[in-house]
Amino acid sequence: MSNEQLRESISFIQKKTSLRPTIAIVLGSGLGDFGESLSNKTVIDTSTIPNYPVSTVEGHKGKLIFGKLKNIPLLAFQGRIHFYESGNLGKVLYPIHVAHSLGIKTLIVTNAAGGINKNFTPGDLMLITDHINLTFLNPLSSIENNYELRITNYESTSSNLKSQISNDTFYNEQLCEFAERVALNAKIKLQKGVYCGLQGPTYETAAEIQMLKNFGADAVGMSTVNEVTLAVNYGMNVVGFSCITNLGTGISLTKLSHAEVTETGNRVKKQFAKLISLLIEEINRTKK
Ligand code: HPA
Numbered sequence: 001m002s003n004e005q006l007r008e009s010i011s012f013i014q015k016k017t018s019l020r021p022t023i024a025i026v027l028g029s030g031l032g033d034f035g036e037s038l039s040n041k042t043v044i045d046t047s048t049i050p051n052y053p054v055s056t057v058e059g060h061k062g063k064l065i066f067g068k069l070k071n072i073p074l075l076a077f078q079g080r081i082h083f084y085e086s087g088n089l090g091k092v093l094y095p096i097h098v099a100h101s102l103g104i105k106t107l108i109v110t111n112a113a114g115g116i117n118k119n120f121t122p123g124d125l126m127l128i129t130d131h132i133n134l135t136f137l138n139p140l141s142s143i144e145n146n147y148e149l150r151i152t153n154y155e156s157t158s159s160n161l162k163s164q165i166s167n168d169t170f171y172n173e174q175l176c177e178f179a180e181r182v183a184l185n186a187k188i189k190l191q192k193g194v195y196c197g198l199q200g201p202t203y204e205t206a207a208e209i210q211m212l213k214n215f216g217a218d219a220v221g222m223s224t225v226n227e228v229t230l231a232v233n234y235g236m237n238v239v240g241f242s243c244i245t246n247l248g249t250g251i252s253l254t255k256l257s258h259a260e261v262t263e264t265g266n267r268v269k270k271q272f273a274k275l276i277s278l279l280i281e282e283i284n285r286t287k288k
Contacts, residue, residue, distance in 0.1 A: 004170035005051040005226050010101045012050050015228040017066040022287075023280060024104040026080055026095065026227065027274070028111035030243050030265025034273045035076035038067025052098075055081045064098075069277060072284045075104065082222055084201040089137050091227060096227050100234040106175070106283055108230045108276065111220035112265055113242035114203065116213050116251065117193055120244050122264045124191050125272055128240035129138035130169040131225045132196040132217055139230040170232045175239035175283070182278035188271055193218025195226030195242055206250025220248060239279070243272055 019042065027034055035041075046052045047064030055062050062079040077095045085091075093148065099107060115124065183190035196212050198204070200222030212220055219242045231238050245264040246256055254260075 006080055006097055006101060008050045009098060010202055011063065012048075013044060013098070016044055019066045019068070019073045019075075020103060021066065021075045022103060022105045023072070023108070023283060024075040024077065024102075025108040025276065025280075026077045026110060028080065028109075028223065028243070029261070030112050030245065030269050031110050031272055031276075032078050032229065033269060034276060035063065035065035035067070035078045037273065038065060038069055038074060038076065041065055041067040050078070053081055053086075053088075053094050055079055055085060056114070058279045067253040069280055072280055074280065075099065076104065080137065080223060080227075083135060083137065083199055084222065089139060090253075092223075092226060093139055093230050096230045096234070099231070100236065105236060107228075107236045107238045108239065108279070109224050109228060109231075109240040110272070110276070111137070111195075111221045111224050111240075111242050112245045112261055113195060113219040114209075114246050114248040114256070115244040116209060116248045117191070120191055120193075120218070120247070120251075122244055122246050122260070123268045124189065124244040125183075126191040126193050126195070126242040127176060127183075127246055127270065127274060128171055128177065128219075128224075128242060129192050130171060130194050130196045131228065131240075132194060132212075132215060133225040133229065134212075135197055135199050135225060137199075137226055139226050140233060170228050170238055172237040172239055175279075178280050178282045178286075179216055179239060179241070179275070183275055183281050186274065186278055188275050190275070191218075191244070193242075195224060195240065196220045198222055203256050204249055209248035209250050212248070219244060220231055241272070241275070243268060 196217035
């Protein structure tokens with residue numbers, strides 16, 4: 001994949017919609033419906049976009065949804081691609097390159113995660129305060145991915161990289177404050193913690209969960225960390241949330257299943273959507 005191919009994707013997308021949002025959201029498992037609730041929607045099936053990678057996971061149909069939330073233009077990425085599907089980080093990161101090229105300045109990332117912190121219960125929402133990247137991959141590594149680096153170089157500046165390195169966390173402090181404030185006002189319980197990203201696709205063993213706990217992780221999942229690393233390098237302001245769909249192996253007494261993950265996601269998706277909506281309104285208010 002090349003810059004030329006990215007340009008082809010962008011010009012296809014921009015012909016489909018006149019909306020030019022500056023806020024985008026990556027919808028993790030469980031929050032997919034959020035995009036459907038937007039008004040004035042343009043839904044683009046990612047399989048129709050030239051050069052856009054397709055997900056191989058059944059039921060993970062990828063869509064780009066352009067629409068408005070209370071008159072605020074928004075881009076929602078529905079159905080993310082996980083690294084374990086192809087072993088190709090370029091596919092995982094493609095949506096971030098697209099977001100950047102479309103002029104997105106604020107990125108909201110969401111995911112489903114297993115709880116490690118003993119104060120968490122399934123169904124809790126967690127504001128991601130920082131992350132641990134245990135995928136052993138990095139979007140900025142030239143060894144891993146020449147393609148990303150080439151694209152990164154054509155727009156981003158080395159000063160971006162410097163400021164990102166000197167930052168304590170990739171997650172924007174002001175956006176985190178907004179999230180905490182709107183949650184408090186709306187009486188939505190919002191936990192805070194460190195998200196650890198692994199490659200998957202298997203859930204962790206009990207010993208791995210203990211290790212992650214010792215490392216300082218509060219939640220674990222199989223996405224997000226590389227996408228956020230690239231987005232921050234592009235200069236985007238990032239805020240992230242995990243839906244704690246289950247407790248990590250060994251913390252919970254019951255055996256972890258995919259059904260539990262989906263079930264919990266469904267149970268809290270309304271609250272999750274409300275939190276995201278309120279946050280977007282708050283972000284929009286401060287832009288004015
Ligand atoms: N581990 C990893 N990824 C997950 C989990 C988990 O327990 N739950 C949802 N995604």
